[in-house]
Structure formats: structure tokens, C-alpha cells
Amino acid sequence: MSGCGAEKGLMSIDEALELIRTQPKALKTEVLALAQGLNRYLATAIYSEVNLPSFSQSAVDGYAIKRSLTQLQDVCFEVIGEIKAGSELDYQLADGQAIRIFTGGKIPEGTTHVARQEIVQVESDKIRLLEQIKPHADIRFTGEEVQQGQQLADVGQSINIGALAALSMAGVQRIEVFQQPKVAVVITGDEVAESPEDLQAGKVFDANGPLLKAWFKDYGIDVEILHIVDEAAQVTACFELLKYTYDVIITTGGVSVGDYDFVRPCAFETGFEQVFWKVKQKPGKPLFFAAYQSPEQDHHCYLLGLPGNPAAVYVSMQIYGKVLLDALQNQRQAVQWFSAILTHELKSDARERFLRMHAYFEQGQLKLQSLAKQQSHMLSNLMQANCLVRIPANIPLNAGQEVSGIFINN
Structure with a gap:
């Protein structure tokens, strides 16, 4: 079989996810007021110091x-x-x-x-x-909901709104959580338009910068977006500066094999070691993951190099980006895929695909409707998509077959 999907050395999706999930070293912990703990991961278990109710x-x-x-x-x-x-x-x-x-x-x-x-x-x-x-x-009656000394939350639990309210009711005021990663986002490329007039010069509006800034805001992290041109010296200088002060560097573009794809060679030049490069998936085949460890101090920096096409950026962040950020906070559960029924046929492809789809319940079954315009440079179908669905490689699928996916709410 020929084609880019059959290229030798491509890693499977599950192998790539396993490496991102298990290899990063968890960050240190910090103690916060409970009110500041929303969407953070607990570093220590919490036990109730009171009965609930505290009196009948x-x-x-x-x-x-x-x-x-x-x-x-x-x-x-x-x-x-x-x-x-x-x-x-x-x-x-x-x-x-x-x-x-x-x-x-x-x-x-x-x-x-x-x-x-x-x-x-x-x-x-x-x-x-x-x-x-x-x-x-x-x-x-006293203690009918919670007994004094009873465990309320375990290590690794995410503090969502419900958990925050439950802990507040039990009188918990401070919690120990894993630090959130400090993240730098680097948008590479000379093609980003600064104004509508720039479009006439062969440039395009930037979707990746706003996409990533919003994605991290939804996750709960503020990031600074950096734009650099496709010049090796600038990419190298950028990585050299960022690797000491950031836990994660996310890049878009420059990870393939073109004349102006400098992310990998510049990463190697600045001390990063490759964990993997190229995943047998569509979109996002040239995905690059590397790690840097400072010899002088106990500091690690992880570089997740995303392709430049915005759909590949979006899919890679939903699948791999979240796993990386969670792993740094010692949250290492495998991705939880749902199962659902296709409502139409799908042609086969040499690579496993992530398709943007719309999931809905009908007569007690979760069903999936594929959306048009799935190419990696297209984003318009995200207006209707509520999930990413894994389509296995080299297998044509019929209506009624079961596939797996994840829900997206952002």
C-alpha cells in the first residue's frame, strides 16, 4: 500500500497517548484557598473534620x-x-x-x-x-450524610463546582493541589495576516492563536501567545529562552519536513530529546513530542509540536494537549472513549481518523452524524460538532456499526 498513511515508522494513536500520559514528571504541589481550587487536581486526600449535619x-x-x-x-x-x-x-x-x-x-x-x-x-x-x-x-440526624473522619475526596480528584460546594459545606477552607503547568504558545509562520489587506498578499487570518488562547482559558490557564517567523535563528532563540521558565511549549506549524520546518531541528539544538514524531492519524500526522531536562535544576520542559493546519491544532489539543496538561498534575487516567452508532457509511483511509461529528440520542441509543468539510485546514463544521470520533484505518464502515469518540464542549 502506498501513500502517506503507509509511511514506515508512524506511531499509533494509543502508543502516542500512552507516552504523553506516563512520561511527564508531575509538578510540585501548592496549598490554595478552596475558592481558588476550581478545576485543580488534589494532591492529598481530604477527610471531614465534622459530621454532616453537625446536629440533628x-x-x-x-x-x-x-x-x-x-x-x-x-x-x-x-x-x-x-x-x-x-x-x-x-x-x-x-x-x-x-x-x-x-x-x-x-x-x-x-x-x-x-x-x-x-x-x-x-x-x-x-x-x-x-x-x-x-x-x-x-x-x-447528626452525621447521616457524612461522618467525622470520613474521606470526602481522593488524590487526583478534580475540584469541579459540585466538589467545591460539598467541601465548603464540610468546612474545608484550604486544599493541597498540583501546580498548573506554565505554558507558552508559539505560532510559527510568515503567512499570518495582520489586516484584510494582507490577504491579497497570499496570507491568511490567524485561527491558531485565538483557538489556543481560548482553549487554555477554558482549561483554566492563561497563556501568552508568541508569533515568530520561519527562521531557524529565531526559533532556536525562542526555545532557548522559554525552556527554563515554562513547563510546556506548544507550537503550531514547522514540524513536518519542509524547507521552513524548523521546530524539530531547533528543539534538538536547544537540548530537547524526541519522545516521538509522526502519528498514524488524520489530521495531525506530524505531531511531535519532546522533553528537556535542565542539568542545573530539577526542571523539565515538554514541547508539543502541532501541525499548522487549524483543524489539526484543534484535534491535537483535545486529544493530546489535555492528556499532557493533566499528566503534569498527576492525573494519568487513560482517555475515556464513548461508544456510539454510525448513521451512514464511511470510506476507508490508510490512517486512523478523528472526524468531527454530531452525537445525539435516539430511542435510547447514542448515534453519530458525520459533518462535511473535514479537511485539516477547515474549521467551519465546529459550529455543529459536539464530539471527535475515531475511525479505524483501512476499514470501510457501514451504517449501524459501532465506533468510539470523545465529547467536546469547547
């Missing part, structure tokens, strides 16, 4: 009552006070007594039930229960 409380607006007998319907109780949420009043109920209580209010001593107000008839300073209720009804 009412689950409804109603009445705390004490009744030694099982019969409650049509029984009257004397109301002796009121407890609001946050109240420090201490009451002790005797048999046949009730206290008006609101949701979150502390259950007074002696309480056997809480009767929600919808089943209570108020009669002056007494109440009558209109229904029978079970013992301990509508009481949230």
Missing part, C-alpha cells in the same frame, strides 16, 4: 413533637415555643408537647417526630395532627 435538624417547616405512644392522628399537642434555623434556643420537650420549627432548625431534646405543617391544624396554642406519621419522620 428539621427537614421541613412544621412542628417538633414528643409522643410516647404510637397513635398520632387526631392527637393534640401543646405548643411551647419556636425554633428558627440558626437559633441557639434550647428546649426540652415533654410528652404531649410541640415546638414550632423551621427547616434547618436544631431538633430539641426529647423530639420523637417532626410533623410538616401541611398535616397540622392549628388550634390556638395547640396543634392537632391530621395524619399518622412514622417515628423520626422528617429529621436529619
